[in-house]
Amino acid sequence: MAEYAKPHLTHQQQLAQLVDRGLSCHDEAAAIELLKTVGYYRLSAYIYPFRELLPSGSDRHSSGPRRSDSIRDGISFEHIEALWxxxxxxxxxxxxxxxxxxxxxxxxxxxxxxxxxxxxxxxxxxxxxxxxxxxxxxxxxxxxxxxxxxxxxxxxxxxxxxxxxxxxxxxxxxxxxxxxxxxxxxxxxxxxxxxxxxxxxxxxxxxxxxxxxxxxxxxxxxxxxxxxxxxxxxxxxxxxxxxxxxxxxxxxxxxxxxxxxxxxxxxxxxxxxxxxxxxxxxxxxxxxxxxxxxxxxxxxxxxxxxxxxxxxxxxxxxxxxxxxxxxxxxxxx
Known part of the structure; x- marks a missing residue:
C-alpha cells in the first residue's frame, strides 16, 4: 500500500491546479473565497462528474468507469459553485x-x-x-x-x-x-x-x-x-x-x-x-x-x-x- 505523498496546497495553488486541469474561472477572488469556505475536497465531489472518462479497462482494480484528472471543456468554476x-x-x-x-x-x-x-x-x-x-x-x-x-x-x-x-x-x-x-x-x-x-x-x-x-x-x-x-x-x-x-x-x-x-x-x-x-x-x-x-x-x-x-x-x-x-x-x- 503506497504512502500518501500529495503536498499541502495553498488556496491559490488549489485554484491553479483546477484551472490547469481544465476548469475555467472568470473570477479568481470569488473562487478562492469559495475554496476557503467550502474546501477543496468537498468541492471536488461536485467537479467529479465533469472529469473525463478513462478508457475501458484502464484500471483493472475498478468495477466501474474511472475518470482522469482532466475536466471536460466548457465547465467553469461558476458552474461548480452553482451546483454546490x-x-x-x-x-x-x-x-x-x-x-x-x-x-x-x-x-x-x-x-x-x-x-x-x-x-x-x-x-x-x-x-x-x-x-x-x-x-x-x-x-x-x-x-x-x-x-x-x-x-x-x-x-x-x-x-x-x-x-x-x-x-x-x-x-x-x-x-x-x-x-x-x-x-x-x-x-x-x-x-x-x-x-x-x-x-x-x-x-x-x-x-x-x-x-x-x-x-x-x-x-x-x-x-x-x-x-x-x-x-x-x-x-x-x-x-x-x-x-x-x-x-x-x-x-x-x-x-x-x-x-x-x-x-x-x-x-x-x-x-x-x-x-x-x-x-x-x-x-x-x-x-x-x-x-x-x-x-x-x-x-x-x-x-x-x-x-x-x-x-x-x-x-x-x-x-x-x-x-x-x-x-x-x-x-x-
Whole structure:
C-alpha cells in the first residue's frame, strides 16, 4: 500500500491546479473565497462528474468507469459553485420536510402505543415479539443483544442525555420517574423513532401507516429507515443531489399508496434520489395535509442550475414529465 505523498496546497495553488486541469474561472477572488469556505475536497465531489472518462479497462482494480484528472471543456468554476449552492438548498428543503415527518410520527406513535400501554416503549410484551427477538447482528459491541435489548440501550442513553431538560426534571420530581411514551418521544431522535416503530405490534404499525395513507406497517417502517438515511446525509451537509443512496427504496405494490405516489411504486431507476424525494413528499402530505412542501421542492428543482450535460432527469432520477404529476402539483386544502 503506497504512502500518501500529495503536498499541502495553498488556496491559490488549489485554484491553479483546477484551472490547469481544465476548469475555467472568470473570477479568481470569488473562487478562492469559495475554496476557503467550502474546501477543496468537498468541492471536488461536485467537479467529479465533469472529469473525463478513462478508457475501458484502464484500471483493472475498478468495477466501474474511472475518470482522469482532466475536466471536460466548457465547465467553469461558476458552474461548480452553482451546483454546490443548489445542493445546499436541496438539503435544507429536505430537512424542512423531515421535521414535518418527525413531528407527525412522534405524535402518532405516542398516541397509538400509549393507548396500548403508556410504558409500551420499555415493555417487551407491548411490542412485536418476533421483531424484538431478532438478533442485532454478528459484530459490534451489541452482538449479544436482541433488537429489544439494543433498543433499550439506545433509549436509556437518550433519557440520560435529556436528564436536565425541564420537562424531564419536572416529571421525575413529581412522579415515579418512568417516562410515559408521550413524554419520552420528545427526546427521541429520528433514528430512535424509526427503530421503535420497527418494533411495534403489527396492529399498531398498520394503524399509524393507515393514518398517513400507507397500507401496511412494514412498508412505512422501510420508508422511515430511508428517511433517516436522507436525514443523516442532509444534517451532516453531505453531497446529496446526485448521490446513489446506500439504502435504495424497494418496489412496492401500487395498491399500498394513494394515487399521488403510484407512479413511483415500480419505477426505475431506484439507485438515484427521486424515489426518496417522492416518498418524502408523500409522507409530508399524509402527516400534515396543510403543508405545500412538494410545491416548494418542485420550484427548487425547476431552478436546477444550467450546467452542461447534467439534469434532474439524468442525474437525480426524475421521470420525464415529473413536474406535472399530481404529487408535485396538488396544493394544500
Amino acid at each position: 449552492r443548489f445542493d445546499r438548498k436541496l438539503r435544507l428543503v429536505c430537512l424542512d420536510a423531515i421535521e414535518t415527518v418527525e413531528t407527525g410520527l412522534r405524535s402518532r406513535l405516542a398516541y397509538v402505543l400509549g393507548l396500548r400501554d403508556h410504558l409500551g416503549h420499555v415493555h417487551r410484551e407491548s411490542l412485536d415479539a418476533d421483531a424484538c427477538s431478532r438478533p442485532v447482528g454478528p459484530g459490534g459491541r451489541h452482538r449479544d443483544q436482541d433488537a429489544f435489548e439494543h433498543w433499550l440501550t439506545k433509549y436509556e442513553a437518550l433519557e440520560y442525555e435529556a436528564r436536565n431538560e425541564d420537562y424531564v426534571v419536572h416529571h421525575k420530581r413529581k412522579y415515579d420517574g418512568h417516562m410515559p411514551i408521550w413524554i419520552a418521544v420528545e427526546f427521541f431522535d429520528f433514528g430512535a423513532l424509526s427503530r421503535l416503530f420497527a418494533l411495534l405490534n403489527k396492529h399498531d404499525q398498520n394503524a399509524i401507516a393507515k393514518d398517513v395513507g400507507v397500507r401496511g406497517g412494514p412498508l412505512l417502517a422501510a420508508w422511515l429507515r430511508d428517511v433517516n438515511y436522507v436525514r443523516n446525509l442532509c444534517a451532516h451537509h453531505s453531497r446529496f443531489w446526485n448521490r446513489q443512496p446506500t439504502y435504495k427504496p424497494g418496489k412496492f405494490n401500487p395498491a399500498q399508496v394513494g394515487s399521488a405516489l403510484v407512479h413511483a411504486a415500480q419505477m426505475e431507476p431506484r439507485h438515484k434520489i427521486y424515489v426518496h424525494l417522492a416518498v418524502l413528499g408523500y409522507l409530508v402530505r399524509g402527516l400534515d395535509p396543510r403543508q405545500n412542501w412538494p410545491l416548494t421542492l418542485r420550484t427548487l428543482i425547476k431552478k436546477f442550475p444550467s450546467v452542461p450535460d447534467i439534469s434532474p432527469e439524468r442525474d437525480m432520477g426524475f421521470p420525464r414529465g415529473w413536474s406535472d404529476l399530481p404529487l408535485w402539483t396538488m396544493k394544500s386544502p
